[in-house]
Amino acid sequence: MTPLSGKPVVTAAKMRAAEEAAIADGTSVDILMARAGTEVAQTIRRLASGSEVLILCGPGNNGGDGYVAAAALRAWSLPVRVAALAPPATDAARNACAGWSGPVETLAETKSAPILVDALFGTGLSRALDPAIVAALRRLNARARLSIAVDLPSGVDTDRGVALGDIPAADVTLALGAPKPAHLLYPAAGLCGAIRVLDIGVPASSDVMVLAAPDLPMPGPDSHKYSRGMVAVVGGDMPGAAELSAIAALRAGAGYVLLLAEHGALQPHAIVRKAFTPDALTDKRIGALIIGPGLGRGDEARARLDQALASAVPLVIDGDALHLLDTARLDVVRNRAVPVIMTPHAGEFDALFGKGEESKIDRARAAALRSGATIIFKGADTVIASPQGAVRVAQSANAWLSTAGTGDVLAGAVGAFLSGNANIAFDAACAGVWAHARAARRLRGAFIADDLADALTAVRSRL
Numbered sequence: 001m002t003p004l005s006g007k008p009v010v011t012a013a014k015m016r017a018a019e020e021a022a023i024a025d026g027t028s029v030d031i032l033m034a035r036a037g038t039e040v041a042q043t044i045r046r047l048a049s050g051s052e053v054l055i056l057c058g059p060g061n062n063g064g065d066g067y068v069a070a071a072a073l074r075a076w077s078l079p080v081r082v083a084a085l086a087p088p089a090t091d092a093a094r095n096a097c098a099g100w101s102g103p104v105e106t107l108a109e110t111k112s113a114p115i116l117v118d119a120l121f122g123t124g125l126s127r128a129l130d131p132a133i134v135a136a137l138r139r140l141n142a143r144a145r146l147s148i149a150v151d152l153p154s155g156v157d158t159d160r161g162v163a164l165g166d167i168p169a170a171d172v173t174l175a176l177g178a179p180k181p182a183h184l185l186y187p188a189a190g191l192c193g194a195i196r197v198l199d200i201g202v203p204a205s206s207d208v209m210v211l212a213a214p215d216l217p218m219p220g221p222d223s224h225k226y227s228r229g230m231v232a233v234v235g236g237d238m239p240g241a242a243e244l245s246a247i248a249a250l251r252a253g254a255g256y257v258l259l260l261a262e263h264g265a266l267q268p269h270a271i272v273r274k275a276f277t278p279d280a281l282t283d284k285r286i287g288a289l290i291i292g293p294g295l296g297r298g299d300e301a302r303a304r305l306d307q308a309l310a311s312a313v314p315l316v317i318d319g320d321a322l323h324l325l326d327t328a329r330l331d332v333v334r335n336r337a338v339p340v341i342m343t344p345h346a347g348e349f350d351a352l353f354g355k356g357e358e359s360k361i362d363r364a365r366a367a368a369l370r371s372g373a374t375i376i377f378k379g380a381d382t383v384i385a386s387p388q389g390a391v392r393v394a395q396s397a398n399a400w401l402s403t404a405g406t407g408d409v410l411a412g413a414v415g416a417f418l419s420g421n422a423n424i425a426f427d428a429a430c431a432g433v434w435a436h437a438r439a440a441r442r443l444r445g446a447f448i449a450d451d452l453a454d455a456l457t458a459v460r461s462r463l
Ligand SMILES: NC(=O)C1=CN([C@@H]2O[C@H](COP(=O)(O)OP(=O)(O)OC[C@H]3O[C@@H](n4cnc5c(N)ncnc54)[C@H](O)[C@@H]3O)[C@@H](O)[C@H]2O)[C@H](O)CC1
Pocket: 015, 016, 018, 019, 032, 033, 036, 058, 059, 060, 061, 062, 063, 064, 065, 089, 090, 120, 121, 122, 123, 124, 125, 126, 127, 128, 129, 130, 150, 151, 152, 176, 177, 200, 202
């Protein structure tokens, strides 16, 4: 279980709106800043265990939090120094600075300390950092034993999750009130280190949330193989990929898996194998059909995709099938009466929906709206978006997932959950991503996709 899971993901504008609502309710900015700074100081105290702390304060309210934290640490008789980039420029930051009774050094001249606290910029960053600031940050960061960012590492774009400059990575980032997109989306997420969310008493809500553990039904005495969910996998040119999806669907708990392929392995025996015929797709017991892994991109693949699209079965469209989705087929997807889940990685996503400068969250949401399908936009920061506008962002699972076949396994897991409950394709997509990530975490390093599929058994038994 991760501390971020289930929390709302809040943009800079949403966070400001939440802050303004709190202010309208009678809590002043100064009170909010006092809470934020005190929470930050308490965390620093625990992490620093008596070592000297250097707090870098910027001109805005992020810097204000830094002054409050410095004053609190000093009041607790802990060694702390402050270096400022510029004088405080907001009323709240000025008040906070007035509460700091020690000297204020300059960023350019300050000496390093074992604990570095970056309170230069938070959600108010509006442009790339000056190279001199980046150089100073890098120098102090390199000499610190531990570097802690207040709200965000200075220089990351809150909403898009990109770094505006070659800024150093923090070891710990203290997200104030709620995680922001930059805490989850790469490359910014890779600059945050470990993330802790500090409660500052500002309730924030969002239709974007950090992916949390699904609540899945367990088989009961009435369960049988079809009630558990029947998954069909359409095979094609590369039998191994469809096999992996089929095994993953079984391991994720589907009751019956039918592999519609002409060639392939004989094991596991639990998979039912038949040659593909369009007739096979009319079996009303099929709860989900997976098409794409190893399908190929030729005429036969196209024909199979068109038959799948024309069927009345909920679909998981992955791999090669995503490459075959042209405008006309996307129209068919949009007009289907039964759900479609698509699982593009970045290259496939760009080819389907175009490149864009917006955040991965916004792009996934727009693609789901446009296509009428649930989108699993894969990566270290997988984003799941429903056509109704709900979004979940998965935390990075395990970089060893970057190996052949892991996408086929994801498609299989998603298919299993979709076959169990096709009414809520979004939930099935979320459960599949969660289970896949858990399996990867269990395996730690240098695993292969077959191991990942097998590991779903242990993961599913705990969900
Ligand atoms: N949201 C809340 O409930 C609370 C947030 N707190 C903290 O406040 C910051 C956000 O504060 P804000 O003043 O809006 O922005 P910043 O401090 O991040 O920076 C704004 C400041 O910096 C200037 N600026 C922006 N970009 C650059 C740049 N590249 N180079 C130089 N200067 C730049 C800009 O003009 C402003 O002057 C949030 O992250 C929290 O830490 C509250 O303290 C508590 C409640």
